[in-house]
Structures are given as C-alpha cells and as structure tokens.
Amino acid sequence: xxxxxxxxxxxxxxxxxxxxLEPHIILKELHRILKPNGxxxxxxxxxxxxxxxxxxKHSALRESPRHLYLHTxxxxxxxxxxxxxxxxxxxxxxxxxxxxxxxxxxxxxxRIPLSIRGFLLIxxxxxxxxxxxxxxxxxxxxxxx
Numbered sequence: 001x002x003x004x005x006x007x008x009x010x011x012x013x014x015x016x017x018x019x020x021l022e023p024h025i026i027l028k029e030l031h032r033i034l035k036p037n038g039x040x041x042x043x044x045x046x047x048x049x050x051x052x053x054x055x056x057k058h059s060a061l062r063e064s065p066r067h068l069y070l071h072t073x074x075x076x077x078x079x080x081x082x083x084x085x086x087x088x089x090x091x092x093x094x095x096x097x098x099x100x101x102x103x104x105x106x107x108x109x110x111r112i113p114l115s116i117r118g119f120l121l122i123x124x125x126x127x128x129x130x131x132x133x134x135x136x137x138x139x140x141x142x143x144x145x
Contacts, residue, residue: 003033004033005032006033006034006036010041012041013044018069018071031084040085045137045138046137049136050126054099055105058105060098060105073139076141086145089141092135092137092138093137094130094131095136099126
C-alpha cells in the first residue's frame with residue numbers, strides 16, 4: 001500500500017539511488033509522497049572520484065552488477081531536477097579507504113603487497129585535494145519539493 005500524497009516531511013536514501021532500476025520513476029514517487037517544502041536527502045557513489053579515475057576496473061564503487069547507475073554531481077542534479085525537486089545543496093566527500101582499495105586491488109593483481117600505514121599518512125592530503133577539486137567518492141544532495 002503506497003503512502004498518500006504529501007505524507008512525509010523528510011525522506012533519506014542512503015546508498016540506494018545507485019541500485020534503482022528506474023531512478024526517475026522512484027524520484028517522481030518520492031516527490032509525490034513528500035509534503036510541500038519537504039526534504040529529500042540522498043548519498044551515493046560518484047563516478048568523478050579520483051580513486052575511480054585511477055583505475056575503474058579495480059574500484060569498489062563499480063560493484064557491478066549491483067550498482068546500476070553511477071553519477072557525477074551534474075548527472076544526479078539533472079535527473080533530480082527533472083523529477084520536480086529544487087536542489088539546495090550538492091557536495092562530495094572523500095573516503096581514503098576507497099583509494100586504498102583501488103590501489104591494493106591493482107597491486108594484488110600484480111602480486112605487490114602494500115601496508116595500510118602509508119594510506120593513513122596521506123589521508124589528510126587526499127581529503128584536502130578532494131575537497132578542492134570536488135571529486136570525492138560520494139555525493140550527498142539535499143533537495144526540496
């Protein structure tokens with residue numbers, strides 16, 4: 001049984017968007033069930049991530065076939081806007097463990113071991129670079145009906 005129109009004040013999708021077979025249909029439904037001026041908050045992987053760019057083949061962000069769609073801030077903003085939402089804020093954030101995963105997977109494929117200690121040292125720098133370039137592993141959007 002579907003909720004009635006204008007029912008929720010806030011809906012949060014935490015790492016759901018990338019798994020949806022027809023995200024545009026779900027976004028339209030979320031728009032329908034949100035109250036006027038209600039909020040939708042979503043977080044999902046970003047295909048623009050530096051770690052993804054290094055080696056997409058070894059990135060955990062791909063997770064094929066579970067991740068059906070991978071977005072940039074622009075592509076996500078476009079589909080969300082087309083569903084009738086007003087975008088209030090879009091931000092990316094880095095997770096150094098994603099970079100570690102990509103590099104470790106590349107090294108494992110070539111049988112080269114690497115310690116996690118090196119990644120702990122570069123974590124603050126990696127976060128800073130991602131903040132400046134806005135190319136973190138994940139995107140969070142805040143939108144309003």
